[in-house]
Amino acid sequence: MTTRAAPWGQGSPDDHREDPRPRLLPYHRLGHADPEHRWWKPLVELLLFGAFYLVLAIVFGIVWAVGLMVSRGEEALDEIFLGPAELEIMDPAIFFMLFFSLVLMIPALLAARAIMGPRPAGLLLSVTGRLRWGFLGRCLLVALAVYAVGHAAAALVEYALLGPPAAPRPVEGFWWLIAMIVLVVPLQCAAEELVFRGYLLQTVGRWLRRPVFAILLPVPLFTFGHLYDTWGLLAVAVMAVVAGYLTWRTGGLEAAIALHVVNNVIATLFGALGLADPDAEESSWIALVISAAMQVLFAWLVVRAAGRRGVEVTRTVHPPRPPVLPVVGHVPGGHGPGGPAGTDHLPGGWICPGPPACPGRRAEPVPGPGTQRLP
DSSP: EEEETTTTTOOOOOOOOOOOEEEEEEGGGGGGGGTTTOHHHHHHHHHHHHHHHHHHHHHHHHHHHHHHHHHHHHHHHHHHHHSSSSOOOOOOHHHHHHHHHHHTTTHHHHHHHHHOOSSSSSGGGGGGGOOOOOHHHHHHHHHHHHHHHHHHHHHHHHHHOOSSSOOOOOOHHHHHHHHHHTTTHHHHHHHHHHHHHIIIIHHHHHHSSHHHHHHHHHHHHHHHSSSOOHHHHHHHHHHHHHHHHHHHHBSSSHHHHHHHHHHHHHHHHHTTTTSSTTOOOOOOOOHHHHHHHHHHHHHHHHHHHHHHHHHEEEEEEEEOOOOOOOSBOOOOOOOTTTTTTTTTOHHHOOOOOOTSSSSSSOOOOSTTTTEEEOO
């Protein structure tokens, strides 16, 4: 049920229920794939999502706290939360708590979507109703290549200006962190994309047709969820815009997930190696320019590759079939439940002999030898 036509190409309007033609829905308009779409459904979905997430977070917090006390002693919680002024993110226990708590947004949001629709719930992932693993893999390779080149160039400039960089100094619990960087961080990135580029884009798209609103309106929510200075917040905002554009332009979350995963994995890996301070809240305009350049280059390469490979960017949604009307009596040329034309039909029998009786008008009984009347 997909088409490779571009979302900005010709097609029937995507928000006219009475239009009998199939509609081509871009990603941000997939809420209209549900024939029972109502403007208030995303708000109820948000309430359900919040309730499910709160329950999961409480259960996870209890399990995490018990596990921490069993492994480190009964005073571990006091040492972590009452001791230092800030949490030590590179502490494996803190790292797991912070990142995995965000992963819980995935089951919470999918459960809310399964209740409220549209279905399948996989429409949160792409216009095909599923995660396109092959496309995701190609996007990951492109992002790795772009970030490798970008960081190598930044390292050469730093070497030329400041001399040799500091040697790696792995933090305590390094291998535990590596395991979580590989297993948990990608899920954390996917969870944030599912919420900020999935749910929010499609929610705005239910109310506003133009994609620019769906891309830009969620940006402040994502940006101010991070604690950075002005330059750092601008870098986060640029990433949010690029990820939103890619989601709309490629018809799914795969490119945005790949960009987010590579960005976060490299950042946390540098922190685990002691090459960067993961708690730092200050940035610079140079870091903003470098990160923005890598993200824009990634977007350009992915959009070109998606166009060459014919990646689906819209979903074809057919209008619901008109209801079949009950008729009583003989209908010329028709075949009812009781047999061919000319036979008796009981009241309430279903028949659709074609226009003008169907669709849109009730077929009237035709006088004849086969007509029965109710007493």
